[in-house]
Amino acid sequence: MNKVWSVEDVRKLLHETGEKAGFPCTDVSVEISKRMEKTMGSFLFKSKDGKIIPHAFRFSHVLLSGYYDETVVRNVIIHEYAHYYVNVKDNRNHMHDDYFKKTCESFGIPSHTYFKELLPRIKRKGYILVCSKCGSQVAARRKIDAVKNIVEMKVSGCCHAKIRYRSSVF
Ligand SMILES: [Zn+2]
Numbered sequence: 001m002n003k004v005w006s007v008e009d010v011r012k013l014l015h016e017t018g019e020k021a022g023f024p025c026t027d028v029s030v031e032i033s034k035r036m037e038k039t040m041g042s043f044l045f046k047s048k049d050g051k052i053i054p055h056a057f058r059f060s061h062v063l064l065s066g067y068y069d070e071t072v073v074r075n076v077i078i079h080e081y082a083h084y085y086v087n088v089k090d091n092r093n094h095m096h097d098d099y100f101k102k103t104c105e106s107f108g109i110p111s112h113t114y115f116k117e118l119l120p121r122i123k124r125k126g127y128i129l130v131c132s133k134c135g136s137q138v139a140a141r142r143k144i145d146a147v148k149n150i151v152e153m154k155v156s157g158c159c160h161a162k163i164r165y166r167s168s169v170f
């Protein structure tokens with residue numbers, strides 16, 4: 001088990017990084033999201049009248065839950081700070097451009113964005129759609145409404161037969 005991070009821990013690292021960079025982020029709130037499954041962190045902002053207005057840093061609950069090595073967590077947090085730094089300072093959304101990457105390096109973190117791949121795959125309920133004639137899988141959907149639509153409106157590509165479905169976890 002690795003270190004479990006509290007919101008305070010995250011704030012502390014963000015503030016330390018801001019101090020070091022000479023561009024504090026003390027006024028930007030920090031949020032933890034349980035629903036974030038596809039990204040580990042994000043820096044939220046609005047773009048208004050040619051200005052970038054910071055809104056919040058948001059981190060995935062799973063990132064902070066002790067699942068990851070401390071270095072990974074630090075890298076993600078500083079990565080999001082780097083987004084804040086380049087975008088707010090420059091009033092421009094740099095995304096992951098060269099300037100952003102150089103900034104990451106100057107903060108001592110990797111410039112690539114591998115964080116997505118590190119996320120554990122969370123299995124959830126859904127439906128597998130199969131061809132009623134040959135049984136091969138036609139599609140997979142999470143929502144029953146989408147499933148019913150397909151079953152009513154479409155036929156399988158393989159046999160042009162009716163499509164059936166069963167529930168599954170994937
Ligand atoms: Zn990023």
Ligand SMILES: [Zn+2]
Pocket residue numbers: 131132133134135136156158159160161
């Ligand atoms: Zn078929």
